[in-house]
Amino acid sequence: METKIKIAKLLDSFGVEYIEVTSPMASPQSKLDCEAICQLGLNAKMLTHIRCNMEDAKIAVATGVTGVNVFFGMSPLLCTHSHGKGMAHIEKTAIEVINFLKDNGLEVRFSTEDTFRSNLADILSIYTTVDKIGVDRVGIADTVGVAHPRQVYELVQTVRRHVSCDIEVHFHNDTGCAIANAYAALEAGATHIDTCVLGIGERNGITSLGGLCARMYVADKEYIKNKYSIKMLSDLEKTVAVACNIEIPFNNYITGAYAFTHKAGLHIKAVAANPLTYEILDPSEFGVSRSLHIGHRLTGWHAIRLRANDLNISLSDAHIKQVTQNIKYLADTCLLTTEGVDQILHDYYSHVQENT
Numbered sequence: 001m002e003t004k005i006k007i008a009k010l011l012d013s014f015g016v017e018y019i020e021v022t023s024p025m026a027s028p029q030s031k032l033d034c035e036a037i038c039q040l041g042l043n044a045k046m047l048t049h050i051r052c053n054m055e056d057a058k059i060a061v062a063t064g065v066t067g068v069n070v071f072f073g074m075s076p077l078l079c080t081h082s083h084g085k086g087m088a089h090i091e092k093t094a095i096e097v098i099n100f101l102k103d104n105g106l107e108v109r110f111s112t113e114d115t116f117r118s119n120l121a122d123i124l125s126i127y128t129t130v131d132k133i134g135v136d137r138v139g140i141a142d143t144v145g146v147a148h149p150r151q152v153y154e155l156v157q158t159v160r161r162h163v164s165c166d167i168e169v170h171f172h173n174d175t176g177c178a179i180a181n182a183y184a185a186l187e188a189g190a191t192h193i194d195t196c197v198l199g200i201g202e203r204n205g206i207t208s209l210g211g212l213c214a215r216m217y218v219a220d221k222e223y224i225k226n227k228y229s230i231k232m233l234s235d236l237e238k239t240v241a242v243a244c245n246i247e248i249p250f251n252n253y254i255t256g257a258y259a260f261t262h263k264a265g266l267h268i269k270a271v272a273a274n275p276l277t278y279e280i281l282d283p284s285e286f287g288v289s290r291s292l293h294i295g296h297r298l299t300g301w302h303a304i305r306l307r308a309n310d311l312n313i314s315l316s317d318a319h320i321k322q323v324t325q326n327i328k329y330l331a332d333t334c335l336l337t338t339e340g341v342d343q344i345l346h347d348y349y350s351h352v353q354e355n356t
Contacts (some may be wrong), residue, residue: 001033003243005040010236011197012042015228016209018192020047024063025056031063038064045107052090052110057097060106067107070097071139074123075114087122091129098135109168109192111139116147116155124162131163137192138163142181145174145204149184156188168192171207173199178207183215197240198248210237211253218280231287254281260290265300268292272306295336297328304345311342313349323348 004021011019019042024031038046045066050056052072060068072090073082085093094110101108110130112123127138140155147155152169159167169185169192171178182193199208210233217224224230234255241248250257260283262268270277275290283290294303301317301324308315315323327344330336 001029001036004033005037007197007236007239007243008037008040008042008044010232010239012040012044013229014232014236016044018047018067019044020049020069020194021065023049023056024059025050031059034063034065038066047107047109052093052097054097054100057100061101061104065106067109067136068101069109069111069139070094070101071111071113071141072126073114074112074118074126076119077117078114087125091126094126094130095133098130098133102134107136109137109139110135111141111168111170113141114143115140116142116151117144120155120158124159127159127163131165135165137166137168139168139170140185140190141170142172143170145172145177147171147181148175148177149180152181152184153188156185156190160189166191168194170194172201173204173206178205179211179215182207182212183219198237198244198246198252200240200244200246208253209233210255214253214281217285225285230285234287254283254286255288258291259283260288261293262290263293263296264298265303268294268306269300269302272302293338295327295331295338295341297331299324299327299331304341307338307341308345308349311345313345315349315352319348319352 008019021034021037022030024034034048047067047069048060048063048065049069049071050060052070057068072094073079074090079085098108098110112118112126115123130138138159140159156167156169167190169182169190171181178199186193193207193212195207195209195212196205197209199205199211213224213228213230213233237248237255248255252259260279262271262278267278271279271292292303294307301321304324304327305320308320323345326348327336327341
């Protein structure tokens with residue numbers, strides 16, 4: 001519980017509008033965790049995620065959450081092989097549960113699970129029904145990651161024409177489109193995007209909080225900087241990674257070890273002159289730093305010149321080009337660290353001094 005509370009506080013400080021806690025139906029401890037986090041008095045609204053039935057709804061109300069995310073499988077596959085219910089039952093149950101939750105003063109989202117493999121007429125029918133009885137949001141869920149951005153844009157626009165409430169979207173990343181789909185949904189009129197730190201979720205996960213921040217930073221830098229404490233992203237992701245006993249991927253958006261690493265000589269020369277040449281994100285605004293790797297076969301003499309200057313080593317262009325070739329030769333046969341390159345430069349400089 002202590003770890004969950006720590007993460008909830010970090011998310012709140014980061015500036016997220018909602019925190020969805022584990023369903024209190026999951027386990028006795030999950031219910032206790034839900035109640036404890038709801039009592040923290042955070043700025044973010046506390047939500048929980050439940051099945052669309054009265055038993056779950058009553059337990060959710062008792063935890064003290066400010067809102068509930070309700071879902072019902074809508075695709076033919078789920079109707080046949082999961083819950084076995086038809087549209088009439090789904091509509092009747094949704095109305096009963098939503099009315100109960102609204103009567104208890106809670107914010108309610110009703111989501112169709114596996115939306116993109118569901119019948120369009122069915123999902124529009126249930127969305128318009130729940131919209132009429134006062135649901136706060138309808139949810140569009142790409143539960144298996146099958147959708148692509150054009151599909152998302154078209155469906156969100158269609159739903160937008162049929163409902164007056166907000167629209168929430170939930171994208172899995174099975175086919176690598178979660179962030180692109182989320183952005184397409186926003187362009188089409190969605191108001192809420194489900195994200196998770198490091199994109200953690202079932203299978204390949206869902207839209208990454210950091211990845212979406214990166215996409216939104218490019219679209220509207222000042223909006224993102226003013227709305228969220230983006231310099232906290234690294235600490236937030238490290239905390240979650242430790243809690244889940246996983247590593248942050250080397251190529252993770254913004255916080256990956258190589259997210260702002262440059263190796264090619266041409267790149268390093270340009271980045272040294274103006275980082276915008278090969279960076280669309282400013283690492284300093286996210287509390288991380290860039291790294292210039294020079295001990296490899298792709299290095300260039302401009303990169304070696306920069307390193308020599310950092311070390312206060314003065315060499316002619318001809319000498320820099322020669323030592324660069326030495327470094328490239330060694331890099332073909334062994335792993336060179338920055339310290340190794342520094343030693344080569346010092347040794348070369350000493351050699352030049354002794355022979356002049």
